[in-house]
Amino acid sequence: MERIVQLETEIAELRKNLHEKENELYELKKNCVVQPAPQETFHFESNLQYGQSNGGCNAEIGDKLPRWAIERYSRQILLPSLGVAGQARLCAARVLVVGAGGLGCPAASYLAGAGVGHIGLVDYDTVDVTNIHRQLLHGEADQGAGKVHSAARAIHRINSHVTVTPHDVQLSSGNALEVISRYDLVLDCSDNVPTRYLLNDACVLLKVPLISGSALKMEGQLTIYNYRAEKNDNEKDASYCGPCYRCLFPSPPPPEMVGSCSANGVCGPVPGAIGTLQALEAIKLVVGFPHGQLLVGRMLIFDGEDATFRIVKLRPRDPNCAACSENPKITQLLDYETFCRSKAKEKDLDLKILEPQNRITATRLASKLKENLETSEQRHLLVDVRSEPEFHMCRIEGAVNYPIDSLDKKQEFDKLLEAIRSCTSQVTFICRRGNDSQLVAQRVLHAIDKEQCGRITDLTGGLHAWAKLVDQEFPIY
Ligand SMILES: [Zn+2]
Structure with a gap:
């Protein structure tokens, strides 16, 4: 017994030590990643247009891929629908992942693995032990650390060529436009209704597509909102626009109808599957797949209980939508907690009903x-x-x-x-x-x-x- 206690204490100390050294290494490496060594520097056109130069793999842009990138990403470059040009677009892409939790962790992992050049992470929360069963970028030693910092360290371990920007803030109508305007694409990996409306309206205002995922208990959902064909040269009809979140849900559900992982539970692999598919749709979108092949105007519904995936056709864009129509009522961001009559931070809910x-x-x-x-x-x-x-x-x-x-x-x-x-x-x-x-x-x-x-x-x-x-x-x- 004594030996067990002794070993456990020693291991805990070693873990703490390792954690501190990893933090130190991360801080040192962070600067090197933001400013890559001269021989590794390669620039792609910023302000990326999806699907430029037709997804072919012999495009000129592809010839600029450095040797390490060709070796590292060869398994996906081999795919005809991705190719060298697709990889070049991934390396130039700037993707924002909102929520470093059950959906955000797998999504960000695969984006980093695929070589998305700049990944932004938004989360205000800290890692707690109840997160770890599904939020696999965080480990036991990260408890108490900011989720964005813990996730950024883990992403950096996966791919040190990727620039990661942690945004340790609660997204609000005061800062959302400023943060989102630095990215080409947003993944909604959040877990509450006010943030969904906030992200939708901000993405509509900035004309940025939004890949929205959700997971609860044994079920998950996934679709792409606010897709605009005009940004994709591979589209036949450049005027096509997919629906936004408000086209489908003009008003928020009653707060008591909305569940949460902390109140209702969630089985870890369910957000794992949905977050992974969000990353897949992000990769396809950046590379330039046309909307017919993306989850635009369609919603994927996963039922983990009976192991089924279903696709539901969504209503098209609403010509009278308050957010994305020609004459929108919403021309600036609102107070979304008031609009949804619920809090973005569940932990803050503190009713005072009784005397x-x-x-x-x-x-x-x-x-x-x-x-x-x-x-x-x-x-x-x-x-x-x-x-x-x-x-x-x-x-x-x-x-x-x-x-x-x-x-x-x-x-x-x-x-x-x-x-x-x-x-x-x-x-x-x-x-x-x-x-x-x-x-x-x-x-x-x-x-x-x-x-x-x-x-x-x-x-x-x-x-x-x-x-x-x-x-x-x-x-x-
Ligand atoms: Zn709309």
């Missing part, structure tokens, strides 16, 4: 429960409203489970009311962060007699507060 007398802190609840044990008083009724899998994962001892979703059924809600009425002690509602518990407590307060209301409370800050203030062994997820 102070109907709330209880974790420390107060803990001492109440202790009093219960010491006296013969009827035990506090703890109603945990999280989903069943969450309840099985961890719970406060003695709690009973009434998942919030099941309470939509009248029968289930009546059962809960019955349990509350037949209990003579305090009732406390519990959830993960203290939002859902308030929603259920509020419904109960409206349904029971007024004189009963005094004994209804919710645990302020939920199980996160419990883990912080009462039981440090309680898992935070």
